[in-house]
Amino acid sequence: MSEQESQFLLILFGGIFFAFLMSVFVVAMVIIHRQQQVRSREKLNQIKVEHEKTLLYVENEIQQETLTHIGRELHDNIGQLLSLAKISLHSVKPERQSEGKEYINQIIKEVRVLSKSLNLDWVESVSLDDFIQQQLDKIQRTGLCEVQFQSDGSFLELKKDQKLVLIRVIQESLNNALKHAQPSKIAIQVSQHDTFRKIEIKDDGKGFDTTIQSQGSGMYNLKKRMESIGGKFYLTSAVGNGTHITLELPF
Amino acid sequence: MIELNLESFFGRMDYYPIALIGTALLGLFGYFLLPKEQKKSKAIKLSLWIVVLIAFYENLGGLIVSQGISNSWVYNLFNSHVATILFLLLIKSFLKQRNHQISINVFIVFFLSVSTVLHLKGISHYNDGGEYISFLNTVLILCSCGLYFYELITMDEFLEVNPLREFSFWASTAILFYFSSSFMIYISFTYLYTNHPDIFWMVREIPRIMAILCNLLLCLSIYALVLKAKFQVEIIHV
Numbered sequence: 001m002s003e004q005e006s007q008f009l010l011i012l013f014g015g016i017f018f019a020f021l022m023s024v025f026v027v028a029m030v031i032i033h034r035q036q037q038v039r040s041r042e043k044l045n046q047i048k049v050e051h052e053k054t055l056l057y058v059e060n061e062i063q064q065e066t067l068t069h070i071g072r073e074l075h076d077n078i079g080q081l082l083s084l085a086k087i088s089l090h091s092v093k094p095e096r097q098s099e100g101k102e103y104i105n106q107i108i109k110e111v112r113v114l115s116k117s118l119n120l121d122w123v124e125s126v127s128l129d130d131f132i133q134q135q136l137d138k139i140q141r142t143g144l145c146e147v148q149f150q151s152d153g154s155f156l157e158l159k160k161d162q163k164l165v166l167i168r169v170i171q172e173s174l175n176n177a178l179k180h181a182q183p184s185k186i187a188i189q190v191s192q193h194d195t196f197r198k199i200e201i202k203d204d205g206k207g208f209d210t211t212i213q214s215q216g217s218g219m220y221n222l223k224k225r226m227e228s229i230g231g232k233f234y235l236t237s238a239v240g241n242g243t244h245i246t247l248e249l250p251f
Numbered sequence: 252m253i254e255l256n257l258e259s260f261f262g263r264m265d266y267y268p269i270a271l272i273g274t275a276l277l278g279l280f281g282y283f284l285l286p287k288e289q290k291k292s293k294a295i296k297l298s299l300w301i302v303v304l305i306a307f308y309e310n311l312g313g314l315i316v317s318q319g320i321s322n323s324w325v326y327n328l329f330n331s332h333v334a335t336i337l338f339l340l341l342i343k344s345f346l347k348q349r350n351h352q353i354s355i356n357v358f359i360v361f362f363l364s365v366s367t368v369l370h371l372k373g374i375s376h377y378n379d380g381g382e383y384i385s386f387l388n389t390v391l392i393l394c395s396c397g398l399y400f401y402e403l404i405t406m407d408e409f410l411e412v413n414p415l416r417e418f419s420f421w422a423s424t425a426i427l428f429y430f431s432s433s434f435m436i437y438i439s440f441t442y443l444y445t446n447h448p449d450i451f452w453m454v455r456e457i458p459r460i461m462a463i464l465c466n467l468l469l470c471l472s473i474y475a476l477v478l479k480a481k482f483q484v485e486i487i488h489v
Contacts, residue, residue, distance in 0.1 A: 007447060007450060008447075008450045008453065011435075011439070011450065011454055014435065015432065015435055015454075015457065018431060018432065018435060019428070019431075019432060022427060022428055022431055025400075025427075026424050026427070029400045029403060029404060029414075030414055030415070032404045033403055033404050033409070033410070033414050036404050036405070036410055037410050037411075040407065040410045
């Protein structure tokens with residue numbers, strides 16, 4: 001083989017080897033891309049499943065709360081009204097009997113209202129601002145503490161799943177405040193920023209040391225739930241200085 | 252005034268300049284068929300510029316050499332500098348991350364600075380084989396393609412699409428092959444031309460064929476959009 005031929009072969013094989021290396025690189029990139037794609041899809045599916053689980057859990061919790069409320073209403077309100085109706089209808093006096101009929105009408109109205117709260121359709125019909133106002137009114141009626149509510153209406157438009165989770169997180173935050181903090185005032189403020197809107201729940205109760213690991217998983221669950229709808233949950237508290245919870249949700 | 256010997260120019264003309272003129276004309280025709288919105292696409296504009304520029308300087312080089320004048324400065328200026336910068340900008344248009352786009356700008360500034368220094372110091376001459384500049388621009392193009400492939404396997408935006416249906420993937424692959432194969436030839440051009448002219452004429456075909464393939468692919472990207480606009484089918488994403 002002449003020198004010229006061997007040099008030509010060297011260049012040819014060098015070129016082929018180089019092209020082979022490049023091809024391997026590109027094919028490797030495509031294979032890695034496919035693998036990453038599969039991983040990314042699996043991760044997305046997992047997030048979706050977790051989100052659905054959270055929603056189901058939240059729906060169950062709301063139904064449990066509703067059943068407890070209905071039980072209380074049946075015992076404290078409708079039960080009392082039925083007893084009064086029974087006594088009035090057993091009376092021989094016509095005015096007492098017409099009173100009894102009035103009680104029956106009132107019972108029918110109360111049962112209608114209660115039956116509506118048995119399914120979750122009320123979540124669709126009530127706005128988040130209305131829900132917060134209802135919860136605060138309930139607290140106010142108990143006389144346990146003063147309440148304050150300010151809103152710029154940033155949460156009036158929400159998807160059903162977002163509304164369900166927010167309702168549950170707000171309910172849980174208020175329950176925690178009443179159960180553990182014994183506040184004299186609870187204030188809720190709804191406002192918006194450039195890229196997100198937020199709900200701030202403040203109380204002036206006992207507060208707690210956030211650095212001490214809690215026994216329960218309540219706060220962790222609330223954080224996870226907010227994350228499941230793309231939101232954020234922040235909590236600041238100090239002993240004697242009350243608690244400040246912020247729920248953020250992007251637009 | 253120098254009289255142009257067009258007969259010699261046309262006599263030397265082979266498939267290469269004709270294919271390049273063909274792709275440039277095809278590209279221009281396709282570009283004018285595109286809807287207004289698509290014409291604004293950076294990647295499409297750069298593809299067209301590259302196709303037209305390569306056709307222009309290859310024919311200019313052919314014309315100059317046919318007059319018996321050295322044409323190395325044409326390749327040094329247009330191929331090693333202008334086309335490289337356009338290719339870098341094309342890769343930059345594919346990138347999504349801001350810091351990667353800034354890296355391409357840094358590459359361009361670095362490349363021009365080093366080239367200026369090499370020319371001012373006399374290490375490179377505008378009419379030589381341009382080995383140092385070829386080495387530098389190939390390294391920068393390979394790094395830029397590396398940035399693109401890195402984004403391809405790490406970014407969520409790319410993970411949602413099929414790379415085999417992405418124009419950016421095929422363009423980056425073609426650029427990678429074009430520059431890496433051409434580089435091997437360019438750095439040995441002077442040696443082969445001086446010592447082994449037979450081998451020189453053979454291996455010279457490699458960058459020529461790669462250039463035609465690269466231009467065809469860039470043209471295809473324009474026509475993919477034309478077809479997509481006409482038939483509303485998804486062929487290639489830009």
